[in-house]
Amino acid sequence: MSGKNRIQIRIGMDDTDHVEMGCTTFEFNNLMSILTKKIISFEEKERRLVRLWPFASRRTRGNAALSSLVSIDSNELDEISSLIDQWIIELSGRIKKHPKNGVQASPSVVLAIEKLPQSMYWEAVTEQVDLKKRLSEIGDIILFGEESAWGVIGSTSAIAWEAKTDSTWELIAWRQDILFGSERKISNQSIIDMEEKVPGTFANRDPTKGRSLIAPRTPCPVLYGIRGSTKEQVLLAHNFLQKRIDVEKCSSFAIHRTNQLSDDHILGYHRATILSKPIEMTGGHAKISCLSSGKREDLVAFKESGPVNQMLRKLNVGDIIDFVGLKNIDNSYHLERIRVINNSPRLKSRPLCCGKATKSIGSNQNLRCNSCGKVIEKNWLTKQIDFELNTWAEPTASNRRHLSMPLSIGNPRSAKIKTRTSTD
DSSP, rough: OOOOTEEEEEEEEEEBBBBBBOHHHHHHHHHHHHHHHOOOTTEEOOOOEEEEEETTTTTOOOEEEEEEEEEGGGHHHHHHHHHHHHHHHHHHHHTSSSOOOSOOOOOHHHHHHHHOOHHHHHHHSSSOOOOOOOOOOSSSSSSETTTOOOOHHHHHHHOOOOOOOTTTTEEEEOOOOOGSSSSSBHHHHHHHHHHHOTTTTTSSTTTTTTEEEOOOSSSSSSEEEEEEEHHHHHHHHHHHHOTTTTTTSSEEEEEEEEEESSSOOOOOOOEEESSSSSEEOGGGEEEEEEEEETEEEEEEEOOGTTTHHHHHHOOOTOEEEEEOOOOEETTEEEEEEEEEEEOOOEEOOOETTTTTTEEEOOOOOOOOOTTTTEEEEOOEEOOOOSSOOOHHHHGGGGOOOTOOOOTTTTTTOSOOHHHOOOOO
C-alpha cells in the first residue's frame, strides 16, 4: 500500500504471561490480527521478538518482548489507538481473574511514531531496568495499559532494538484453542527430517538428550518455534512440518526477526587466574574463585550447564582461563562458556624406587629410597590433564540461553566492546 499520507508506526508489547495462562507471542499475534482486519490501511512490515536480560526480576520463561513495524494512513491513527486501548483493557481483565500465584502479569502496549533510542534496548538486555527511570525517558509515545505497567520496559526495549545484518529468525506456530493444555503432536522423526530438509534451521534438537527443542514443555498456546538464518528457511521448514501426518496442524503462525544467538547480553570476555580449588554446592553446582582484572571474583557453574560445570570442577590453582558469564545480584558470575588457556602442574607423587615413593632427605636436599638408599634428584611427578587447552566448553543445547551464541554457529566474540551496527 502507498500514499502521501502514509506513516510508519512501531507497536510494542510485553508482560502478558501469567503462571496459569497466556503467552506474549500469542497475545501479540491476536492484537496484530485484530488491527489487520479492522484497519484498511494496516500493513505489517516486520515483526520482532526480543529476548532481554536473563536475570530481570520480573522475567517470565524466555523473557521475550514483541514489537512490529507497521505502515498505515495517518488518518487512521486514532482508530488504531482506540482498538488497542479496548484490547488491552479486555486482556488485563482476563489476567486479573487468575489468582496471584507468583508474579502478576502487568501488560502494556506502546505505540511510537518516532524511533526510540537504542540505549533502551542495550540497557534492558544487559542489566536490571528501573521502571520509574524508563517512564521518565520515553518521551512522546502512547501508552496503553495501567499507569506504571511493568510491560513498558519490554515494549520500549523491543521497539528500540535495531536488527543486525546477522539477526536470526523464528517462526512461531500456535495451537488450535481446543488443544490448549493437551500433549503436542510433533514426532521426533519429523524434526530430524526437517533438519535434513532445511539445513538453514538450527537449535531444533538436543542430540545429547535425543529430544526436540522446538516445542515448549508448558501448557502455553505455542505449538512450536522454528529458528533459522533467514525468514525463507523457517517458512520452508514450517511448511514441511505442516504437510506431515505426524505433526499437529497449527491455527496460525508468524515470522519474527530476533536477537537470539546474538550474545548481546554479554559485555565482554574475561581472562582470569584461578585462586582456589572448586567448591561443591547444593544440587551439583560448583563454585571457584579467580583473579580477573585485578579483582577477586566468584565463578558459578550450575549442574545443568553440563560441560561447563565439568570443566570448572577440573580447574586447579594457578590455571589461566577465559570465561563468559552474567554477573548475578550477589556479584558472582554465572558461567556460560569457559576455556583453559594455560594449566598449572597437577602434582601426583614423588618418584618411585623399589615400588615405593622416595622421601625427602631434608630442606633443599634430594630424595632417598628407604629400601635401597639410592639418592634421586628432588622433583614431583605430574599427571596429565583430561581436557584440551584453548577449547571452549558450553552447555548442551537444552540448557543454553536463547541469547547465547552456540559455538557451532559462530566464533565467540572478542573481549573488545561489541560494535553495535544495524540494518535500519
